[in-house]
Amino acid sequence: MDTTSTDIGVAVVDIDGAANDGLFQKAEGISINLLNYTAGKQKIPYIIFNFYNFKTFNFSASSTYSMRAYTPAQVKANAPVDNKYYPQTTAQYNARLDLTPADNTKVRYNSAAHVMNNFNTINGGDDAAITLNSNRGSEENYSFIGTILAPHTNIIIQGGSQYSFAGNVITNRSIYLDGNVAVDKAFGANFNADGKFPGTSDLESTTKVPRILSVNPAQRR
Secondary structure, three states: OOOOOOOOEEEEEEEEHHHHHHHOOOOOOEEEEEEEEOOOOOOOOOEEEEOOOOEEEEOOOOOOOEEEEEOHHHHHHHHOOOOEOOOOOOOHHHOOOOOOOOOOOOHHEEEEEEEEOOOOOOOOOEEEEEEEEEEOOOOOOOOOOOOOEEOOOOEEEEEOOOOHHHOEEEEOOOEEEEEOHHHHHHHHHOOOOOOOOOOOOOOOOOOOOOOOOOOEEEEEE
16 A cells, blocks of 8 residues: 555456466455555555356355455565565564454444455356355454445345344345344445545546446446
8 A cells, every 4th residue: 555645545356266277266265455554544445356257156154354454664574575465473463453353343344345346247047156154153254244246146145143244235136134234234334335435425526536437247347
């Protein structure tokens, strides 16, 4: 992240389910790491994952989804290699900022509100091609976060604890929900809940910012 900027960024990441012999379809976790992030100065960017070449998506009870952040000092002390950042010691790992904590739903829901998971190429029809099973009691980071955009398939969501799925679901099919969704979760974890996504607030007529004008489910972008 740009340490000199306080603007909110937008990152779009394509995840190809057919790459590396289907490696990503077999993955057991999603980890978002923000580098050069200073709490109270930098803002969490909006992150859009485009999942394509996925026939199904199963987030099991043992899968993980987390968002962490490292300060400029931490990154400087352990510089990334080939654009990859790995904490070298347990102390460095433990010093990271947890942006999906189980014991602070306000922080967790705010992080979830900045993530969009786009599955618009999955065509499950009446079969549920997306299953989220994330009831892990009091364990942290064992829940799927972020809004799900999946217009062409049924979706199953299981897990009724406060640690379960945090986000919204957008589909033209059916949603099977096994669990309770509290009001603060439903609205607090809604994509762009804070209204800060570029192009969605009141602007001067001369302001040039990116805007989402429409979503075409037939295309990947």
